[in-house]
Amino acid sequence: xxxxxxxxxxxxxxxxxxxxxxxxxxxxxxxxxxxxxxxxxxxxxxxxxxxxxxxxxxxxxxxxxxxxxxxxxxxxxxxxxxxxxxxxxxxxxxxxxxxxxxxxxxxxxxxx
Amino acid sequence: xxxxxxxxxxxxxxxxxxxxxxxxxxxxxxxxxxxxxxxxxxxxxxxxxxxxxxxxxxxxxxxxxxxxxxxxxxxxxxxxxxxxxxxxxxxxxxxxxxxxxxxxxxxxxxx
Numbered sequence: 001x002x003x004x005x006x007x008x009x010x011x012x013x014x015x016x017x018x019x020x021x022x023x024x025x026x027x028x029x030x031x032x033x034x035x036x037x038x039x040x041x042x043x044x045x046x047x048x049x050x051x052x053x054x055x056x057x058x059x060x061x062x063x064x065x066x067x068x069x070x071x072x073x074x075x076x077x078x079x080x081x082x083x084x085x086x087x088x089x090x091x092x093x094x095x096x097x098x099x100x101x102x103x104x105x106x107x108x109x110x111x112x
Numbered sequence: 113x114x115x116x117x118x119x120x121x122x123x124x125x126x127x128x129x130x131x132x133x134x135x136x137x138x139x140x141x142x143x144x145x146x147x148x149x150x151x152x153x154x155x156x157x158x159x160x161x162x163x164x165x166x167x168x169x170x171x172x173x174x175x176x177x178x179x180x181x182x183x184x185x186x187x188x189x190x191x192x193x194x195x196x197x198x199x200x201x202x203x204x205x206x207x208x209x210x211x212x213x214x215x216x217x218x219x220x221x222x223x
Contacts, residue, residue: 033211042215043202056209090156092211100146101211103156 004104006091012110013081021076021107025093031055032074033094033101034066038087046089049074081111114139114207118214126222127195133188133217135177135203144206145186147177148213151199159201162186173197195223 005024013019025032034046045058049068063079072093078085088108092101117136125131137143147159160171167179177188186203198221203214 035213040215043204043213045210045212048209058210092156100144100158100161102158103148105155 004091004093004102006089006104006107008107009105010108010110012112014112015081015083017081019078019081019085019109021078021089021091021109023074023076023091023093023104025072025074025091026102029093029095029102030072031094032068032072033092034074034076035090035092036060036087037090037106038084043090047076078109083111085109086111113210114143114205114212116203116205116212116214118201118203118217121215121217123217123219124222125193125219128192129221131188131190131193131197131219133201133203133219135186135188135214137184137186137203137205137212139184139205139207141207145177145179146204146206146211147171147175147186147188148202148204149199150202150216156202159188193219193221195221197221 007022031050033048035043037043047066048056052068066076068074088106090106092103094101115138119134145162148156149159150156159175160169162169162179170176175190179186201217204211
């Protein structure tokens with residue numbers, strides 16, 4: 001069984017640009033979660049999508065947005081990038097929200 | 113919203129020593145509890161989880177955790193660590209449809 005896959009592995013952007021990160025969940029998993037792992041801050045919850053709808057959102061500004069497609073894959077968009085957005089962005093999936101999550105390897109976003 | 117506290121962010125110990133990592137959470141409702149591990153250069157992996165039943169949970173690689181509801185704690189233990197247990201360990205609490213993580217414990221096991 002393929003795990004959660006994320007692309008790209010690394011992404012370098014300049015301040016003010018937009019970044020698009022992608023996630024494919026495990027087959028059969030309908031929920032996708034996005035987390036930001038910044039140095040020294042642990043994992044911060046960003047967004048939760050289930051059945052194509054945004055279900056919950058963490059304490060991040062509106063320039064962090066995303067969507068979930070009919071095949072349950074998901075996209076995270078970060079607009080107007082700032083230097084402090086540099087972090088590892090992790091995607092996780094689960095069959096339903098009550099179960100534990102399976103994480104992908106992440107996208108390392110660097111804003112210069 | 114729930115919050116998770118992990119103490120002693122950096123832990124250094126020798127092989128065969130016992131390990132205990134503390135995790136305390138704040139949330140008034142029903143919770144599901146998890147410990148995840150992130151080995152160097154690898155992605156987060158689930159060590160163990162607690163949903164209900166026996167509060168002493170056994171996970172992979174000899175780890176166990178005990179849920180003490182009155183103390184809002186879910187401490188992770190391993191009686192005898194190995195060099196390969198060098199990793200970062202995260203406690204997580206799911207409540208209100210959100211999985212919140214602690215800031216992690218960086219554990220280094222010296223051979």
